Structures are given as structure tokens and as C-alpha cells.
Amino acid sequence: MQVSFKVRRFDPEAGKPPYYDQYTLDVPDYFTVLDALLQVRDEVDGSLALRCSCRSAICGSCAMHINGHAHLACKSRIQNFASKTGEIVVEPMGNMPVIKDLVVEMKPFWSKVQAVTPWLIPEGPPPQREYVVPNSAMLELAGVMNCIMCGCCVSDCTVLTVDKSFLAPAALAKAYRFVADPRDGVSEERLRELSKRSGIWDCTRCFECVQQCPKNVAPMERILALRAKAMEVGFTNNIGSRHSESIARSVKHSGWLDELRVPIESAGLFNIKALIGYIPVGFRALVKGKVPPIIHRPRPGADSVKRIFEKLEVRK
Amino acid sequence: MLQHDVLIIGAGLAGMRAAYEAKKKNVDVAIISKVHPVRSHSAAAQGGINAALGENDSWENHSFDTVKGSDYLGDQDAVETLCREAPADIIELENMGVAFNRREDGKLAQRPFGGAGFARTCFVSDITGQVILHVMYEQLLKMGVQVYEEWFCLSLIVENGVCCGVVAMDMLTGKLEAIRSKAVIMATGGLGRVYHPTTNGLICTGDGMSLAYRAGSPLMDMEFVQFHPTTLKTSGVLITEGARGEGGYLVNAKGERFMGRYAPQRMELAARDVVSRGEQTEIDEGRGVDECILLDLRHLGKELIMQKLGQIRELALDYADIDALKEPIPVRPGMHYQMGGVKTDAQGKAPLPGLFAAGECACVSVHGANRLGGNSLLETVVFGRRAGAGAADYVNDVPATAVSESAVAEEEKRIKSLFAREDRGETAAKLRLEMGTTMKANVGIFRTRENLAKAVDKIKELKERYKGVHIQHKGRVFNTNLLAAIELGFMLDLAEVISTGALARQESRGAHSRMDFPQRDDNNWLKHTLAFCTADGPRLEYRPVTITRWQPERRTY
Secondary structure, eight states: OOHHHHHHEEEEETTSSOOEEEEEOOTTOOHHHHHHHHIIIIIIIITTTOOOOOOSSSOOOOOOTTTTTTGGGGBBBBHHHTTTTSSSEEEEEEESOOETEEEEEHHHHHHHHTTTTSSSSOOOSOOSSOOOOOHHHHHHHHHHTTTOOHHHHHHHHHHHOOTTTTTTTHHHHHHHHEEETTTOOOHHHHHHHHTSTTTTOOOOOOOOHHHTTTTOOOHHHHHHHHHHHHHHHHHHHHSHHHHHHHHHHHHHHSOOOOTTHHHHHHOOOOOOOHHHHHHHHHHHHHHHOOOOOOOOOOOTTHHHHHHHHHHHHHHO | EEEEEEEEESSSSHHHHHHHHHHHTTTOOOEEESSOOOGGGGOOOOOEEEEEOSSTOOHHHHHHHHHHHHTTTHHHHEEEEEEEEHHHHHHHHHHHTOOOOBBBTSSSSEOOTTTTTTEEEEOTOOOOOOHHHHHHHHHHHHHEEEEEEEEEEEEEETTTTTTEEEEEEETTTEEEEEEEEEEEEEEEOOOGSSSSSSHHHHTOHHHHHHHHHHHTTEEEEEEEEEEEEETTTTOOOOOTTHHHHEEETEEEETOOOGGGGOTTTTTGGGGGGHHHHHHHHHHTTOOTTBBEEEEEEEEEHHHHHHSSHHHHHHHHHHOOOOOOTTTTTEEEEEEEEEOOEEEOTTTTTTTTEEEEGGGGGEESSSSSTSSSTTTHHHHHHHHHHHHHHHHHHHHSSSSOOOTTHHHHHHHHHHHHHHSOOOOOOOOOOHHHHHHHHHHHHHSSEEEEEHHHHHHHHHHHHHHHHHOOOOOSEEEEEEEEHHHHHHHHHHHHHHHHHHHHHHHHOOBBBBBBBEETOOOOOOHOOOOOEEEETTTTTTEEEEEEOSSSSSSOOOOOO
């Protein structure tokens, strides 16, 4: 099949801004985007820089933007990406500085992985033999250890774009791997650290990382699991957990969200600085006529909602 | 000048395990790798890692299976070391955090693998290598081992017959640096890219083998190249032996489980050389399906496939449009592993003083003429550890050698002359493909004098043409065009050693099958091949095989 590749180029030595090159190739339909880019590099333009190795989605080298989203080039079959016009747009990953063409700087990525103390810290000396643990726990770990650190989730993380300090999905999924490991002895300390700013509560649950992860690690699900575990062991004195508790309380009692109360309860009643920070938001809402009702009345059927809550709480 | 006690080239499992051990012994150790450690090809090992942990199993059983698998070419003292130390090394990996699958009672589960008399392969579903690699990297972070990431090694520095450092390029700037070290450990992995196609990643270009060879250290048993029985047709991507270990069948076009003809007892779980020859014979005699054999997993059931072979199912879906739950996967033998490598002793020490090697790039030799599945990951941890310890002990006894700056200037000159070539020359990519297809066609599963001679001549011709290869891109930052040309130079050396050794060996043993010499010949050929680098190509010498307790017998499965 005939495919045209529009590839974003940047050569730091050329002293000119990034630009796009167009390559038109005739390729077999089993080809991946990586196969095509390698053909370009071998036969058309040897200057094209990209990272790649295994060709089978296990080394994590070839993550890049394909048609605007992060994918492994080696896992992306051309027939699934060529638009009606037969064009595929290839660009470097997002949220990372470009070094050259499709090669990005991954040092910030790795420093965040390092920030979650990414190694097992067992309690006491190791046993003489293997740790005796349930297979189900190991299979759960294998699921998250399927992560190949390719960076797709971080590339398309919408929080990271506005807050560079966010630990971001890959490092948080890595953290989950230790918290969920029955052999780890410091899960509580880990959860305390993760509950701080830039950690688990900064995720906005946009689902981008779940969508982009090529290995079904579902980082956001791991972040949510970390939140639940953190609250379970009592790390609730933070905006994130107060926010989720406030929402639950509101829905339980009135059947719907009390939009005036939730931000106040989340920030904390005595958090004057944060509350003052809400004033401009409130003002803008007022101008646009989007202020929620001052008196929050229960919805019809609120009693049924309450009963559902109570049943669930008993089951826990 | 940059300086360390021990410098390790390569950050796969062998390299990282060596670094971990050397660091534990309190020497100044650093790793240099052309890719980030977790991008290393150890990640691609799927099926598992062997150790005799079972109640009725023993390291002696494991040793015997390995010796028999090697077609009696493995050095039995080295094999015994490998198998005796395996259980402790695997327990250590588990204690570090590897999430090995468990049995009902919570202890390590083990699956059967080819050529093994017991189920002794520990595994993490079908991502064993990847998980071990990432856990080993965690340990490096914990220990604070320095890694020169994306640095490309250009040459070894040898002063007065002692290896004392390397010249390397920081790929992100293109700048060359000498790194002085009292000991260098080669852990650069395989050379799969000498062949086309191969299961190996694009980085597997045998750099370390060639660097050592050029520096005067001999390569051993390089004619023994493993063809894995189950690789995907179009892409050459690996389908784990675990698929057969869990009970998968190989069938031909007539629907027969044909392995009964070649290995009546072990069937699909014979040693890899036997299975690959069986498949190729079926294909050659017209009982293949579109140049392939079918790997049928359907009878294993959805639950087992999804839990233990999930990645395999995904690979077949992604790269062959085949759903293994519903239809058999077309597979064929594909180049997979180099049994030979830099000759070392059991401490990883090469004949060149100051040089050590471990993992696929080394030859201790434990795999002999054919490696058993699950023994390569094992080799990386056992001999990675031993090389790390060996190098750490060695550096405590030797003074640092002065290194002259001329080594860098020489490499700089070589690169400048590559850039200065006329733009009319051939590209490295073109030559690489010719080399790969030549090796596949003539130095493959079945070999003849005629084909091997053809390969030797063709490689010589390619080496001549290589002198005129031109580099299209002249920039210094991340110039993969330049690096690919340098890698091709490494690979041509190795292709020459492999084909020359194969032409010389007039017998069939393990993965080396000569149609013109179909029998194993213990009287004349129960010996290792050593290849030394000379200006006229490899000079071959031979060394006896160490036999401790298992005399060569007829090998059947």
C-alpha cells in the first residue's frame, strides 16, 4: 500500500526551527510505523534520528506521537493509522524536550521514577528461600510490571502539561507495584509520601494514560488503587481525600453534588489562603450565571441513594 | 580523563548483575551502554530461567540435561558451576522483587522446557526477562551505580598487552572520550543482526565480541548459532518456548504432530536444534504451510493462555493477525542466539589481561553446540555475578595503567575519514541486508561445504566493499547513520568468524548440521574452536573440551 509519512524534524546542529518532511513509501500491509521509518532511514534519509530496538513492544524505545497521540511505533500497524488520504503524521512524544527528530530527553522521566524509591524494601532480613506468597498477588504484580517504561502515558498526561512537578502516571504505577507487593515492608511510608503534593491526588482522571498505554498497565487505575489504600491507612488530611469524602457525603445526604460545599470542605474550613483563592473563580461563575443554588435541597429519591450508601458501607 | 576501577560495557542482565556484585565488593564501578539499561535485549527473554529447585530434581540432573543439550561440547566443569549455583541466584532474584509465578502453596512455580528432564523453569508469565531486567535496574538505582547511558563503545584500549579502558562516544553530543579502567567487563549480548531475519533487537550487533576480538582476545565456538523453533513469519518476532512448555503442539500441513518422527519421546520439548531441524525438514519436504509450521495452543484453553501466555497472544495478534485462542500460529525457525563468544574462564576472565566477559557475548562454555531454553537468563546472572566478583578481585591486585590520549585521537581520525568519504559509495544498510541474507541462506540450519565457502567469499567481498561505505549524515548529535556503519564493521568481522569456523568443522554437532558430514565425530571434533583476529581474517585453533563425569553418548530425545 502507498503511504505518506509527515515526519517532524529537528536538528539541533542545523540552527533552524523544527520542520516537517514528507516521505511517500510503498509498503506491505503488515508493516508497522517503525518498519516504515527504518525503511526511510535505510533507503531515503539516513539523517532521521529515532530510538528503537526490539520491534516487539518489549524494550520501550520507540514511543512517539503518531497522528497526535503517543504510541509505540513498533506496535502500530500502518493500516490502522493511515487516514483516508493515506497520510500518517509522526512527531516526537509530548511533555519531553526534543533532542533531535523523534529522540526526546527522558532524564526528567527517569528522575521521577527514581523519586518513588523504586526498589523493594522488605521488613527484616530475607528468608532462606523464596517468600511464600499467593500466586494471585504475583499475577497482580506481573500486570503492573508489564510496564516497559516507554513513556507513552507521560507523553500524553494532561496534568503534566500544566504542572511539571506531577510525578505522572509511569512513576505512580511503579510506586503501586511496591505498595501492592506483599513482600514490601514500607507500604505505609510509601503511601504517606505519595499522598503529598505532586502525588496521587494530582491526577485529574482524564483517562489519557489508560488509553495510550501499549501494555494495558492502566496507570490511572493504579493511581486510584493507591488513593484507596492511602485513605484506608488513614492518610486523609489532604485536599484530595477531603475532596472525595466531601463528594461522597454530599451525594449520600442529598442525592447530588453540593457544589458550594465541596470546594470549601476540600480545602479545609480554616484554610483561609485557599478559600480566598476561590473568590475569583466564584466571581467568574457569577458573571456567567453558573453559581450553584445557595440552599442545597435533596433531590427526589435521595433516600434511596442514602440506602445504597449504607448498604455498601455495611458490606465493607 | 574519566576513570573507574571496573567498567562494564552493556547494561543488560549480565552487565547489571556484574555491576551489582562489583559494587557490593566496594570497587568503583560504572556501566556504559548504547541504550538505557531497561531497553536492553534481556527484556525479550520470555519463557523463564532454570534452576533445580524441585524436591525430586537436582543440580546434577540439570547439568546432565545441559551437557546433553550442548551435544557434549559444553565444558562440564562450567556447566556444573552454572547448575549448582542456579538455585541460590534465583532465590536472590526473587528476594530482590522478581514476581515469579507461584504454585498453590505459594512457592515458586516451574514449567517444563525443551531438553529438560524436569519442570525446572521459573517464570513470570511470559515476560520473565523483562521483569528480571527491571528489577535488576531497581537494584542499580538502589546501589547508586553510575551508568553512561547512550554511550557507544568504539574500541578497547590495550597498553603493553593489558586491557585498560575504552574509547567511547557520548551519542547525544557525538563527543569521544577515553574511559580508563583497571578491568573491562564485556556484557554486550548477542549478534543476531548478523543474520536476516532474527529474533534479536536492532541493537544486537555483537559489538563486544568484535571489540574483544580486534583487541586480541579469541572468540570461541562461533559456528554454533541457535535457530529458535518458533518465530513469527513476517517479523521474525519470538514466540516463547513456554508455549510448548505449557503444552502447545507443532503440526504440519497435514495436521500431524510431526515431532514424533524426530524426537519420539520428548516431541515438541526436544532440544531447540532438534525441533528446528524437524520443522525445517517438514517445510523442505513440502509439508509446511506457506513456509511455516503451525503452533497450536487452542486445546490449552482461554484461561491458561491469558494468564501464562498473554503476551504471546498479543504478539501474534499485533504482528500476524492471528488470535491464538481461535487458530494456530504460523511459525518457523529463526536465528535466535549465539552459543559462542569471547572465551572466558569461570570467573569471566578472558585471555587478554584486564578483560572479562559475561552473558551471551561470552563463551564459558556452558551451552556448547546448543543452548537449552531457560539457560541463557541463568547464565547472565550466574556468570554476570562471577565476572563482577572476578573483576573486583582482580582490580585490587593491579595498579592503574597510564593511558595515552592518542587512543581518542585515533578513533576521531577514523570517524573523520568515514565522514570524508565520497557520497557516491554504498550505504551501510545495503551491505547489512546482503550480509544478513547471505548468512541466513548459507550458514543456516542445514549447511554444506559449498554454501559455507560461498558465504566466506561473500563476506570477504562485503568487507572490501565496506571500505567504501559512505555516511549520508555528517552531524554529531545522535547520528545513528554513523553508528550503524560502525556496527556493520563489527558484524562483518563476526560473520567471517562464524562462516569460517563452520566451514572448517567437518561434522554435525548441536546447531551445526553439515549435510556433507551428517554424523557427530568425537574422534576428530570433540573440541572447541578458537578464532584469533589477523589481518587476513580469522586464524583458527582448537582446544579440548573439559569432561568431568558424562562421557559423550548418542543424543536422542
